Amino acid sequence: MSKSKEVLLECTRLMNPGALRPFVEAFTSRLLSLGHTRLTVSGYEASARHFGHWLQSAKIAVAEINEDTVRRFARHRCRCAGVRRADRLSAKYVNRARRFVSFLAECGFVTPLTQDEPRAHDDQVLAFQVWLRRHRGISERTIGRHGRMVMRLLPALGPDPRHYDARLIRQAILGEAQRTSRANLKTMTMALRGYLRYLATQGLCRAGLDHAIPTVPQWRLSALPRYISTAEVERVIASCDITTPMGIRDRAVLLLLARLGLRAGDISGMRLDDIDWSEGTLRVRGKGRREVRLPLPQDAGDAIIDYLRDARPPAACEQIFLRTVAPFRPLVSASVSSIVSLALARADIDHAPSRGAHLLRHSATSMLRAGATLDVIGTVLRHRSVDTTAHYAKVDVDMLLRVTQPWPGSASC
Template identity: 30%
Template sequence: MEEFQTYKQMYLEYLQIEKNASPLTVENYSIDMDEFAKFLQAEQLKFVDCDYSSIRIYLSQLHANLLSRRTVSRKISSLRSFFRFLEREQMVTKNPFLNVSLPKEANPIPDFFYQEELKHLFTVSDKKNPLGQRNQALIELLYGTGIRVSEATRIELHDIDLSLSTLLVHGKGRKERYVPFGQFASQAMQSYIEDGRRVLQQKNSSPTPVLFLNSKGGPLTARGIRMILNKMVEDAALTVDIHPHKLRHSFATHMLNEGADLRSVQELLGHEHLSSTQIYTHVTKDRLRHVYMNSHPRANK
């Protein structure tokens, strides 16, 4: 196993340096390889001796653990890529994952907020205190730009241009893009930067350029953002679930429902492939009914 860990570390460095993989991707790949190493140890197998039959046993264990198809696909992809790297470096002679097919994934409709629900969320923050100003700026920016929660945690003050209402976003794979934001987000951020953020910054002896700060003046984490959003939903007395991507899903859904073209939304979201954006081309029942009632000649008397 010591040899496996050495090769694993080499591969993770390759992901970081040569492939510019995000920290989250590197972490997930590391977890997948550690789990595979435990499987090899339990089966008394060396990774250089892996073949298709041993991989089938591993896959049967994954399915027995009732993992989602998406999770199984990711594990297969990460391990296939790992062995491809080992093959390229002449550390193994074959890739046992080469002919393993990925399970077909379902394409569920993304969960999103209706606009009436969002109206309540925008009114729950107490804009007279620093944390309330931060929360307002956070939710306005997440919904106003559709950025990922992980991207929101990396925003620094110099990434924001309030005069042009644009934001430089540091996305996946160290890719950068500029996204615009509207007046509500602009006003909320300006209020937070000039007032609330200055108060929070004073609580930390080590100044940070990060935009969103926690109650102690340090950088706000993705977990912290999830907790803030959950508390806002609770304060708004909404009986809905919320997850980190829900505001992003809402942004994309509402943009497309109001007539934005798919390519523009793809660019705003930072999607590499158009197929990733196409999951948002569904329409709400309310929108569909509105179109029908206003378009069909026999819909109304």
């Protein structure tokens, strides 16, 4: 038996959770039902027992558990029963105890844990995020980022929007320009522009202040799309080990990214009822709550069937693609990009211009070289602007070479 297993067994044997004993048992049963391994469950059980044991030593009633209680548990100089001795518990260990407290909250025996009290002005920013969610149709990730960006600017802008003017707004942005990158500053101006428009609609500041925000220089569509060749895309797809559940899942994901140019968010949000098997179509929910039906390629459809039949964990989730280890939650966008990055490494492609899911979306430009029109490409990639789709015309370098003219610098007058 490994030393880690011996430590867990010793902690489980000596830690007495007291009144929380039945809840610890119910907690471990829940974790097992989610598919966690016995070793993982033993780690959670040891943390939960330790937390219950410490509550008794500190004379804290179960009903009094709150966020401060968990912090005190994290900071206590542990000399509790068992083999654990530490001046401060690790974050991973405390997070296991925190998850146990969340389980107690689900059962209705303690108040749900709350994070730090929001700072001044947070209420207005939260209302702004609700407005974005209701009227703008952007993703939760973007809504959260906009809120963080506005919070970063509020100390320079001040607490009262009625006092905002063009000079103050420009100073706030120019001040941030000294401390952050151009890309981050552009995102910040986008968030502030939306915030000022929201305030204006609520009558909290003067209308039109969003026009006072300085423009961050950017030459749109000036560079070539970054992509890998069609042969390299096929190598990436073929790198998946289809004898394992993870390989079966990853192959289906990569085929959807490569064949339809989907975004990472399209994959993570894809649901079982989005596929119409009789029509051979896939419903995709894009930016701005737009929904379109795309033809489902045969190889991608077959890969999804293989995943649903042989590799998808038995979890009650509407989303198609799930983690392969417990808890079986839907993939997030970052996980989809990681699938691409790992596949590039397996295929020995180290010159890729990027390593995320968008790389395969850009590589969908192979449709143009195969003879597809820009209108077709724009429909598949769901571009709102024809200018964005026209950006992909520049990847046909062979065709461009036929129409280029000699550089006139050496021509005689």
